[in-house]
Amino acid sequence: MFFFVLVAIVVAVLLTSIRVIKEYERAVIFRLGRVIGAKGPGIFFLWPIIDSMTKVNLRLMTVEIQPQDVITKDNVTIKISAVVYFKVVDPVKSVIQVNNYFYAIEQLSQTTLRSICGQAELDKLLSEREKINTEIQEILDKHSDSWGVKVTLVELKQIDLPQDMQRAMARQAEAERDRRAKVISAEGEYQAAKKLREAAQIISEYPQALQLRYLQTLNEISAKNNTTTILPIPLDLIRGFSQKE
Numbered sequence: 001m002f003f004f005v006l007v008a009i010v011v012a013v014l015l016t017s018i019r020v021i022k023e024y025e026r027a028v029i030f031r032l033g034r035v036i037g038a039k040g041p042g043i044f045f046l047w048p049i050i051d052s053m054t055k056v057n058l059r060l061m062t063v064e065i066q067p068q069d070v071i072t073k074d075n076v077t078i079k080i081s082a083v084v085y086f087k088v089v090d091p092v093k094s095v096i097q098v099n100n101y102f103y104a105i106e107q108l109s110q111t112t113l114r115s116i117c118g119q120a121e122l123d124k125l126l127s128e129r130e131k132i133n134t135e136i137q138e139i140l141d142k143h144s145d146s147w148g149v150k151v152t153l154v155e156l157k158q159i160d161l162p163q164d165m166q167r168a169m170a171r172q173a174e175a176e177r178d179r180r181a182k183v184i185s186a187e188g189e190y191q192a193a194k195k196l197r198e199a200a201q202i203i204s205e206y207p208q209a210l211q212l213r214y215l216q217t218l219n220e221i222s223a224k225n226n227t228t229t230i231l232p233i234p235l236d237l238i239r240g241f242s243q244k245e
Contacts, residue, residue, distance in 0.1 A: 017046045019053065026091040027053040038091045056091040060152070063106045067160065068114050074121045079160040084109045084140065085153040093148025101147050105140070109154075112139050122161075129156050 021027050021040030029036050030052045038056075046053060063086070067079040086105055088094045094101045116136050117125060125132060137154040144151055 014045075017048050017051075019044055019046055021055070024057065024059045026056050026058060028056060028091050028095045029053050035092055035096060054095050056088055056094055058088050058091070060085060060087045061102070062086075063102065063109060064157075065106070065109050065113055067158070068110060068117075070114050070117045072117065072122045072125065073119060076122045077162065078117075078122070078125075079158075080113060080117055080125075081157040082109065082113055082136070083155050083157050084151060085155075086140075086144070086149055086151045088148055089150045090148030093146065098147045101144075101149050104147065105144060105149060105151070108140060108143055109136075112136055125156075125159060132156060 019027060020043050023041045026038045026040045027044070028038050029046070031047070032050050039053075063084045065082040065084065067081045069077065070080050071077050084105060088101070098104050113136060116132060116139070120128075120132065133154050133156060137151055140154065141151040
């Protein structure tokens with residue numbers, strides 16, 4: 001009877017010592033308090049009492065940085081939010097080098113965001129967001145490398161401007177649109193005047209071209225105003241009167 005009880009206890013202990021880890025997880029194994037490595041995915045065995053484990057998720061994770069108050073280099077107060085994408089690449093380091101790597105990444109992202117954006121002017125933040133994203137990502141990745149964490153991407157999510165700054169930028173954009181419209185109009189007038197000059201040179205060299213243009217104009221007038229009677233006068237006659245004068 002004692003033998004069967006002993007066998008049952010052994011079987012129960014063995015069953016409770018079997019662990020299964022999913023494909024996207026790793027188990028950091030501690031034996032008598034010392035790290036012996038990471039196991040998984042799949043099934044493995046833990047020695048009762050002397051072994052323990054900590055699961056680590058290897059999937060890509062995101063942390064949303066809540067809006068941070070930032071004073072830019074040109075003394076404009078704005079609110080900036082961002083999203084950070086990262087994943088664990090070394091399960092052992094992520095367990096023994098930092099207490100909570102997710103919280104650590106979140107806090108480091110907040111301070112780095114305020115620091116980098118505070119060193120830039122507002123125009124640079126608005127026009128060079130990709131460059132700012134890359135700069136923040138490189139800093140985060142450098143500091144988190146010792147934690148076994150890889151920061152893959154940082155995206156500035158939203159930049160909130162003060163109301164007076166928004167109105168000023170709207171006026172500036174409107175003035176820029178007016179300037180472009182005037183430049184385009186002036187360019188069109190310049191090109192039209194240039195073409196008219198070329199046409200005048202051609203007509204002065206070939207007087208027959210003026211006669212053809214005169215007949216074309218009469219044709220256009222007669223097509224638009226059917227009730228109007230047009231009596232074409234030869235240009236030579238008009239030219240003769242002008243020469244007598």
